[in-house]
Amino acid sequence: MIVALLNQKGGVGKTTLALHLAGEWARKGKRVTLIDADPQGSALDWSEQRAREGLPRLFGVIGLARDTLHLEAPELARDADHVVIDGPPRVAGLMRSALLAANVVLVPAQPSPFDGWASGEMLKLIAEARIFRPQIIARFVLNRCAARTIIARETAEALAEHDPPVLAARIGQRVVFADAAQSGRLVFDIDETSPAAREITALAEEIGSLVR
Template sequence: MIVALLNQKGGVGKTTLALNLAGEWAGKGKKVTLIDADPQGSALDWSQARSREGLTRLFGVVGLARDTLHREAPELARDADVVVIDGPPRVAGLMRSALLAADLVLIPVQPSPLDGWASAEMLALVAEARIYRPDLAARFVLNRCPARTVLARETAETLADHDPPVLAETIGQRVAFAVAAQSGRLVQELDDAQPAGREIAALAKEIDRLGMGRSAR
């Protein structure tokens, strides 16, 4: 199954979610490959940092920042239980290719009106992709949510009326994600990052309950 994290807006935490979800699924015994489809190569940088630290490789990270992704990703999926695509911001051809490759698209957004407005372009691309992939499933993911804020609650309520809907599980604004990333780690590997680890685990379980894509639309 191929899960793509995509949003036209940068800085919404796509790479952080992609890495930590991949790690969560790998930790549950699944064979996982992460495709870094962002020309900035942040996931590849994370993988290199992990190697320098001498840490165990949990999943493979492959750089495929090109618009042939929809042809190459299914080949990788044949040898994996889950392929996670860390998508690019504002690269139209590559974004379309990632959408055509995916079974499930996760659209990370922060609890902000600006993120809501920016997601309109992303939704238009999802609608376009569904012409060719009518079974393509999509969900919003509320990410970097400050604890107990009215804005986060209002954003969730607004997205609840949208197609695609928002996932129930949210990810908080937590320093642990940045601390882990600096050394090629995942939040699940930090002793003092239990809340962040629990949130990622809960999000992964919710995605699993969707059937990982095709039946989730």
């Protein structure tokens, strides 16, 4: 399975979700490769920090911020159970290549009426990719949700009838994600029984159910 996390809006948590999904699948014994397709290289930076901290390598991280991604990702997938693509913001060629590479496209969005879930350009790119690969599965995923807020509920309700639809699993606004990122860790490394860890597990399981 090749999963791409894409949104033209920056700051929605693509890298955090990509790293944690890769880590969750690796913890379950899967062979995982993460492709850092963002020219900023945040996932590569995280991987280097993890090595400096002397933490075990859970999965490989490869920098491939180029528009031949749709040709190279399937080759990498031959030696992995899952490939996770951390996509770029606002780089149309790279975005299109990542869309054509993926089986599952996740569009992270924060619960706000002004956030990326309303991006007509992102939806247009998904529609274009489906002309060539109609089997692409696309879903929104609500990220950085404050607990029990009206806006989170309203955003979920608005996306319930949307195409692409929104996943049931959602990720909370939790300081532990930022703490983990700075030290090359994942929330599982800090506390595998935490609410954050349980949310990531639920998200990974729901994504896996899409392609069974």
